[in-house]
Amino acid sequence: MSQGPSQDFAQLPEPPYYLVAFSSLRREGDDGYAAMAEAMARLAAEQPGYLGAESARGPDGFGISNSYWADEAALVAWKAVAQHLLAQRLGKERWYHHYALRVARVERAYSGPAGR
């Protein structure tokens, strides 16, 4: 179903930049999740310093979203955006059994296979 790499992979500049690695285990049922996830992806993409994001979720409900930011100030600002604060609260209350978030500074990057 994929339309190719350009749909799934973030097109990023040369490092350094920041990565927010968000792992989550969803509860069963949608309960407004899909609409909010789509709205948050759109809103994130409008933030200053947003570079891109990649996401995958398996059939067991465990997923990873890696989002990329130009610098630390950009991801700290995104954390405090009002609509995002609501999504964070609903995530804790409704959508996630558990989540883990790591903030990291990307030092090197590679991709392949060559030419694809």
Place this chain on the structure above:
Amino acid sequence: MSQGPSQDFAQLPEPPYYLVAFSSLRREGDDGYAAMAEAMARLAAEQPGYLGAESARGPDGFGISNSYWADEAALVAWKAVAQHLLAQRLGKERWYHHYALRVARVERAYSGPAGR
């Protein structure tokens, strides 16, 4: 199908530590992939400095594996393990349409919801 957070989430020490974020788009068909992926997960877990890993792949074939390492030397050593070199080669030749790998230093980490 999940047995709870402990199965999916890496149990990590306090930062700093290193993260290898590996995003990949699989080609269709297994072609030995599942067995190799399982073997590599076991082998990685035996490496000095390995801290844990989290993985998710959606039905479109796009997946993310985030692995965590005590320091940069540990992940550089893992990259050069002979059986892993074979897996890397087969990944390029057979299994992946495209992949992207970012090496990052984790500075902060959070998890939630509290108590779960």
